[in-house]
Amino acid sequence: MKALIEYSYPKEVVSLEFEIFADGFTQGFPVRNFFMDSNNSEHFVYVNGKAQYPSPVKPELLEIEYVYPYELEEKYINEDEDFDPWSIAIDELIQWFSKCWREMGGESFKLNANIAPHDNDQAYNLTESKWEER
Numbered sequence: 001m002k003a004l005i006e007y008s009y010p011k012e013v014v015s016l017e018f019e020i021f022a023d024g025f026t027q028g029f030p031v032r033n034f035f036m037d038s039n040n041s042e043h044f045v046y047v048n049g050k051a052q053y054p055s056p057v058k059p060e061l062l063e064i065e066y067v068y069p070y071e072l073e074e075k076y077i078n079e080d081e082d083f084d085p086w087s088i089a090i091d092e093l094i095q096w097f098s099k100c101w102r103e104m105g106g107e108s109f110k111l112n113a114n115i116a117p118h119d120n121d122q123a124y125n126l127t128e129s130k131w132e133e134r
Helices: 002-006 070-079 085-103
Strands: 015-020 031-036 045-047 050-052 112-117 122-125 130-133
């Protein structure tokens, strides 16, 4: 995270958008980073005609097997069909991610930085530590 915060991005990159994907909790790390331009499009740099991410850190951030095993989620869903493990996991992940962001100096980050569930209408602004409409 520190490498993301301290990196000098190309001028076209105006925001880091961290998206949380539902299946990621039981199949790897659920957060992926998108490097966005002023048109809200993902920005790439081209090296020898090949598109590359404008960052020293891979967009997938971490390579892990899972955050928790599917069986844990399945156990609670089987006991209560209204149980929503994804909402609980997202809330906890955003709190943890935001804390790590601040500890690594993220409040002084010069660009916009947000984290949110994929395709959500609201995002958590990491530099201002608050929820905002997208």
